[in-house]
Every structure is written in structure tokens, then in C-alpha cells.
Amino acid sequence: MTAQHTDLQRIMTALRQSGLTVEAVEDGALVQRGETRVALFTEADLQxxxxxxxxxxxxxYVEEDSLPDILMGMNLMNQGLDYGALNLDPVEPENADDDTPLTFAVLGRSVLWLRDLNAAELERLSEHLARFEAEVTEAVERTLHGGGGMRA
Structure with a gap:
């Protein structure tokens, strides 16, 4: 078992003990908070x-012809986020030809460095995870239901 896998297992166990639903996926984990599922991945820091x-x-999802408006709105939204950021990832269509417009998925992303995996650091991760999910979800819902910022 690699150190990265061991770190992931310890984190998954700690999150489960804090009351979250956690399931292993390929090279990471899915953490469920209510209706929201956050993918979690770990890697050892060389330092x-x-x-x-x-x-x-x-x-x-956003089509490429909407990108200028979306990017401006995402930039404004990202300025108010403390625990994460909104990013666009291209979606690979199953049956696309050269004329098919590109589509992008809107994702919330965050990175946290843990000094080690002691109880205090794992608690900090749990709090960061909760704040990240709430902050990104609230920002997007406020924008979508507030009549402005982000149009697709």
C-alpha cells in the first residue's frame, strides 16, 4: 500500500467518524454532505x-459562445470566495464532429495543505470541506436565482 493510499484511507476514516458519508472511487473518494458530493484526492507533498x-x-454546463459573459461572471464570483474557486473544464462529447460547439462544466475546486494527519489537521480539513461546499453552492445559487451574473 502506497503512502498516498494510506493518507487517503486515514482521511476517509476521519471524515466517516465525523458523520459524513464517504466512499472510495478510483484514485480518490466521494464525500457526501446532504445532497452534495465532493470528490477528494490526495497526494504527498515533497516537502x-x-x-x-x-x-x-x-x-x-456552458457552451463556448457564452464564454465571455460566463468568464466575467465567474471572475466576479471568485473574488468573493475564500475556500475555493469556480473553474471551467471542457466536456468531451461522445459523438462530436468538428462543427459541434465546445461545452464546459462549471466546477468548484479547492486545495488544502495538511502538515500531517493528526486530529487537529483532520478537523481543519473537515471544516474546510464544509465551508468550501457551502460557499461555492451559495455563490452559484445566489447568482442563478438573483437574476444576473451567470447566464448559459
Whole structure:
């Protein structure tokens, strides 16, 4: 078992003990908070500690002709986020030809460095995870239901 896998297992165990639903996926974990599922990935930091990457799929998709407006809105939204950022990832269409417009998924992303995996650092991860999910979700919902910022 690699150190990265061991770190991930320890983090998953700690999150489960804090009351979250956690399931292993390929090279990471899915953490469920209510209706929201955050993907969590770990890697060892060469200088010590563990880097934890969080990905929140918002089920929002944007076509490339809307990018100028979307990027401006995302930039404004990102200025108000403390625990993460909104990013665009290209979606690979199954049956696309050269004329098919590109589509991008809107994702929330965050990175947290843990000095080690002691109880205090794992508690800090749990709090960061909760704040990241709440902050990104609230920002997107406020924008979508507030009549402005982000249009697809």
C-alpha cells in the first residue's frame, strides 16, 4: 500500500467518524454532505504533509459562445470566495464532429495543505470541506436565482 493510499484511507476514516458519508472511487473518494458530493484526492507533498484537492461538480454546463459573459461572471464570483474557486473544464462529447460547439462544466475546486494527519489537521480539513461546499453552492445559487451574473 502506497503512502498516498494510506493518507487517503486515514482521511476517509476521519471524515466517516465525523458523520459524513464517504466512499472510495478510483484514485480518490466521494464525500457526501446532504445532497452534495465532493470528490477528494490526495497526494504527498515533497516537502512533507499532504495536499488535498477538492472538486465539486455543480451540474452546470456552458457552451463556448457564452464564454465571455460566463468568464466575467465567474471572475466576479471568485473574488468573493475564500475556500475555493469556480473553474471551467471542457466536456468531451461522445459523438462530436468538428462543427459541434465546445461545452464546459462549471466546477468548484479547492486545495488544502495538511502538515500531517493528526486530529487537529483532520478537523481543519473537515471544516474546510464544509465551508468550501457551502460557499461555492451559495455563490452559484445566489447568482442563478438573483437574476444576473451567470447566464448559459
Amino acid at each position: 512533507g504533509g499532504v495536499i488535498v484537492r477538492l472538486h465539486l461538480d455543480l451540474d452546470l
